[in-house]
Each structure stands twice: as structure tokens, then as C-alpha cells.
Amino acid sequence: MNRFWEKVKTKNILVIVLAVFIGIQFYRPEIKQKPITGEIHVPSDVRAILQRSCFDCHSNQTDLKWFDQVAPAYWLVTDHIKKGKEGLNFSEWDQLASPAQNAKLWEAFNQINLKAMPLKSYELLHPEAKLSENDIRILKNYVTSLAPKQKPDTAKVSAYNKQLQQINTIHTVAPKPQLPTALNGISYIPDYKNWKPISSTERLDNGTMRIIFGNDIAVKATKEHKTNPWPDGTIFAKVAWEQIIDSDGNVTTGAFKQVEYMIKDSKKFASTKGWGWARFLSPKLEPYGKTADFANECISCHRPMKDNDFVFTSPINH
Template identity: 90%
Template sequence: MNSFLKKIKMKNILIVMLVAFIGIQFYRPEIVQKPITGEIHAPSDVRAILQRSCFDCHSNQTDLKWFDQIAPAYWLVADHIKKGKKGLNFSQWDQLAPSVQNAKLWEAFNQINLEAMPLKSYELLHPEAKLSENDIRILKNYVTSLAPKQKPDTAKVSAYNKQLQQVNAMHTTASRPSLPTALNGISYIPDYKSWKPISSTERFDNGTMRIIFGNDIAIKAAKEHTTNPWPDGTIFAKVAWEQIIDSDGNITTGAFKQVEYMIKDSKKFVSTKGWGWARFLSPKLEPYGKAADFTSECISCHRPMEDNDFVFTSPINH
């Protein structure tokens, strides 16, 4: 009798599960397929890689497989496409200025090189999207070819010297202005100049050099390998300078371009993934963004690193 009741119970459970499975198929978030306004023009081998590994989520040419159509997988795919096209859409390439196009390609390659893209959950069901070492080499060569050709540039040296004079003048001014503040309330943090470097990067697309500095909490976390997640109180300052190359081919930092901050406070910044974001441009330290929601750009760029607490930086050994 007990065996019979168990079979009836199991049958009822299976029926409920089947009904629920059929029911969820009727909830289908719309995947908006807008027209192609202007595709990326790239060498055939580069385009083939992008089409195979990126276009499903980063273009208006999404090609859903049969298993992508089944909920709940469909919900995940729809969300990936929505977020992916918001950050990068190869089918609307003509809407971006050339400098922005190069920056987007550099960011995309950087995420691919760090194995943050394509998403592992996507690769699991779409193994053809996984990039080989040769694919990565082809993309790197292409992105590098778009970078400004580095050569001795007296104009950059002149701009650097002029900027130094302006900065020195600001420092000798009797009345110091208040610290500039971003639209989300985060103020410029001058103390970063005394922090230790965490890592460094080079932007192929725009000829800048960048050093990431960390405050004492960040340095301690890096030493103790407690960086995923980074502890509250961590602050990164990524500073960018223009590259200058002299007649001997030596590359040094030139004019200051910007400083951007990531501030970890899991409670205060819960709506922005536990991080506060701010960027200040030029020696005038002009806050970046036209509205407080400019941070959505930051989150969109860092989203592929969600499993690494949204941080691209790999700390150097201290």
C-alpha cells in the first residue's frame, strides 16, 4: 500500500512539474530586433570571430538555437541580449565616433583576453563561441593596428609642459577651491597620490598609460589575497596620462588625462553592485557625466567581471 501511495505521489509531482514547465513557456520577454544601421567594417577573419562569438548578444543579428527558445533558458538569453546590446552593438557601429569605436573594441578585447567574455554560461551551451589562442592573437593584432602610431611628438611635449605650468600655478594659489564632486555625490580624493600602485595598463586605442593605485585597505587585501570580494573601504584610483615618446624611443607619461575611482561600500552602494564610481577629467578635474546615472556605463563595462567582484585589475605582488 505504501508503495502504491508513493507512486501516486510521485506521479502527481511529475504532473505538477510538467504543468509548471508548460506554463512558464508563455512568459517570454521580448527580444527587440532593430534594423542594422551600420555594421562594423573589419578584416574577414576578425569579423568571422566577432560574428561567431559576439553577435548573438552584441548585434541585431541574434541567432537563437532551439534550446535557447525554451524557458527558463530563454529568460537568461533575453537578459544577456538586452544588457549586451546596451553596452556594445555591432549593428549600430555607424552611430559611434571613430575614437569611441576604437575604445569599444579595446574594451571588448580586454574582456576577451581576461576570459570574462564570452560568458561561461553562454559558452556552456554554445561551445563554438569559445575563442582559441589564434582567435585572440588575430583580435589583438587588429586592435593594436588601430592604435595611434607612437612617434616623437613635440606638440605633446609642449602640451605637457604647459599643463605643468598650469598645475604649478594652481598649487601656489592662495585660496584653494573646494574639492570637485561628481553628480552621484562622490568627491575627488587627492590622497591617491600617496597610495601604492596595484597594477598598470596600456590603452592600445588612444595612446594612454594608466596606473591603478590602491589605498591601505586595498593593499592589505592584495597582500592577504582577500580580493574576491574586496573588503569594504577599498578604493582604487586609476590615473591616465598621455604617452610621450622621445627621439630614442623611450615612452614616458605626458599630460594628465583623468582619474577615476572605485570605492567599495556594499551597503552604501548596493544599487551599483557595492561599488561607488566617479571620474574627473583634465587638470581642472571636471566631473564626468551629465546625470547621476552615468554609473550605469561603469557597471555595464565591468559586468563581465561579476564573478571577480566587478574588478578587472589583477594586483601585482607586494
């Protein structure tokens, strides 16, 4: 008797599950296949990698497998395609100016290198999208080759010398009555020059050298290994200079390009991942950003580090 009812129940449940499964197939948000307006032009080996691993979500040439077409997987895929294309679309590449294209490729390479792209959930079902060490090397070589040629550059040197004076004025003279302020309300912090350098990096694609400074709270947190999350009050300043190669081949820092800040305040900056973001472009320390939500740009590039409180730099411990 019991057995009989159990069988009926199991059967009913199966029928319901099947019905629901079939039912949900009818809810199909459309993937709009837009035309290819200006495709990316890169060497064929680079293109092959991008096409294989990225095009499904970052181009107008989405090629879904049958299992991608079955709901609920289909819903996830359509959402990924929509969001993916918003930030990066290799089929509408001509809409970016050339420096922006190079910056995007650099960002793409970074995301791959940090294993943030392609999305893990996608890689599981599309093992062919996984990038090999060799693929990564090919991309790196290509992105590096886009860097401006590093020749001895007298124009850069003299621009630097001219700037040195201006900067020394900006940086050493008593604080100006009004500091430059970004649209999200964050002001330039002149004090970073007294902070501790935490790390330095070279950016291959655009020939700059960078130093990252941390304030006292950042340094203390590092010593105490309390860096994930970083405590409120932490501030990072990342400063970039042009990189100059002098006639002897020595690499030195050239003109001051920009300083960027990340200021930790988990309450005040809750809407931007707990950090206040700002960038000031030299020599006039012009605040970066056309609207107050420019920080979304910063966040999307820092997203691969979301499990590390959005911070790339891992300071050397003392």
C-alpha cells in the same frame, strides 16, 4: 497494492510536469528583430569571430537554435539578448562616434580576454561560440592596430610642458577652497600623489600610460592579504597620461589626461557595488558624467572582475 498506487502517482506527476512544460511554451516574450542600421566594418576574420560568438546577443541578427526556443531556456535567452544589446549592438554600430567605437571594441576584447564573454551559460549550449587562442590573438591584433600611430610628436610634448606648469599649480598649491565634485557627490582627492603606486599599465588602443595608486588602507590590506572584499576606506586612484615617444624612441609620459577613483564604503555606496566611482578630466579636473548614475558605465566595464570585488589590479605583494 502499494505498487499500483505508486505507479498511478508517478504517472500523474509526469502528466502534470508535461502539462506545465507545454503550458509555459505559450508565454513567449517577443524578440524584436530590429533592422540593421549601421553594421560594424572590420576585417572579415574579425567579423567572423564576432558573428559566431557575440551576434546572438549583441546584434539585430539573432540566430536562435531550436533548443534556445524552448521555455524556460527561451526566457533566459530573451533576457540576455535584451540586456546584451543595451550595452553593445554591432548592428547599430554607427550610433557610436569613432573614438567610442574603438573604446567599445577594447572593452569587448577585455571581456573576452577575462573570459567574461560570451556568457558561460551560452557557451555550454553553443560550443562553437568559444574563442580559441588564435581567435583572441586575431582580435587583439586588430584592436591594437586601432591605436593612434606613435610617432615622435612635438605637439604632444609642448602640450605636456604647458600642462606641467598648470598641473604643478593644481597639485602643489594649498588645497583649493572648493574641490571639483562629480554629480554623485564624490570630490577630487589631491592626496593620491602621496600614495603608493600599486601597478602600472599601458593601454594599447589609445596610447596612454597609467599608474594605479592605493591609499594606506589599500596598502595595509594588501600586506595582510585582505583584498577580497577590500576593507571600507580603501581608495584607488588610477591616473592616465598620454604616452609620448621621443625622437630617440623612448617612451615617456606626456600630458596628464585624467584621474579616476574607486572609494570603498560597502554601506554608503551599496547601490554601486560598494564602491564610489569618480573620474576627473584634466587639465581642469572636470568631473566626468552627465547624470549621477554615470557609475553604471564604470561598473559594466569592471563587471568581469565581480568575483574580485570589481577590482582589476592585483597588487604585487611585499
